[in-house]
Amino acid sequence: MSFDWAEYLDIAKVVAKSGIFLSEEAAFRCAISRAYYAAFCSSRNLSLKRGAILKKTGEDHRLVPEYFRKSSDKRHKKIASKLKRLKDNRLEADYEDAISNYKYLWQLSLNDADYIIRILPTL
Numbered sequence: 001m002s003f004d005w006a007e008y009l010d011i012a013k014v015v016a017k018s019g020i021f022l023s024e025e026a027a028f029r030c031a032i033s034r035a036y037y038a039a040f041c042s043s044r045n046l047s048l049k050r051g052a053i054l055k056k057t058g059e060d061h062r063l064v065p066e067y068f069r070k071s072s073d074k075r076h077k078k079i080a081s082k083l084k085r086l087k088d089n090r091l092e093a094d095y096e097d098a099i100s101n102y103k104y105l106w107q108l109s110l111n112d113a114d115y116i117i118r119i120l121p122t123l
Contacts, residue, residue, distance in 0.1 A: 002045075005037065005038050005041035005042045005045070006038055006042055006117045007038070008034040008035070008037050008038035008041070009034070009035055009038035009039075009110070009113050009114065009117055011031075011034050012030075012031040012032070012033075012034040012035040012038065012106075012109070012110060012113070013031070013110065015027050015030050015031045015034065016028050016030075016031035016106055025102055028093075028102040028103060028105075028106045029093040029094070029099075029102060030093075031106050031109070031110070032089050032090055032092075032093035032102070032105055032106050032109045033090050033093055033094055035086065035089075035090075035106075035109040035110055035112070035113040036086040036087060036089065036090035036109065036113070037090075038113050038117060039082070039083060039086055039112065039113040039116040039117060040061065040064060040083060040086070040087070042116065042117055042120055043064050043065075043068065043079060043083060043116060043120065044060060044064045046120050046123065047064055047067045047068070050067075052064070052067040061087060064083065065079075065080040065083040065084055065087075066080070068080040068083070069081075073123075075119055075122075075123065076123070078115075078119075079116055079119065079120075082112040082113075082115060082116055083112075083116070085108065085112055086109055086112050086113060086116075089105045089108060089109045090109075092105065093105060
């Protein structure tokens with residue numbers, strides 16, 4: 001049985017709200033990262049089912065959004081746009097020493113990931 005990547009989105013919601021054993025900022029940063037991976041891995045799996053050629057390397061983080069961006073379907077283009085923003089937010093949360101808007105990035109990330117997780121089964 002394969003892993004349901006959407007569960008990462010549930011973790012992202014719980015972690016940011018609980019803050020158990022973490023500073024508030026660490027919890028929100030972790031949640032931003034998990035939201036990205038929930039959306040990315042779910043999108044990756046659908047694109048593979050639809051015939052996308054991926055490399056199973058870090059390059060897939062570019063190839064998956066590109067797959068959706070190339071489609072004429074507006075929903076696909078929206079997924080590509082949201083994946084880019086999710087990745088940008090994740091990179092900031094994972095690599096920047098100081099970010100003042102982590103709560104805002106968390107909310108954007110949850111909204112974007114939630115949209116992607118909800119829309120993928122309808123495509």
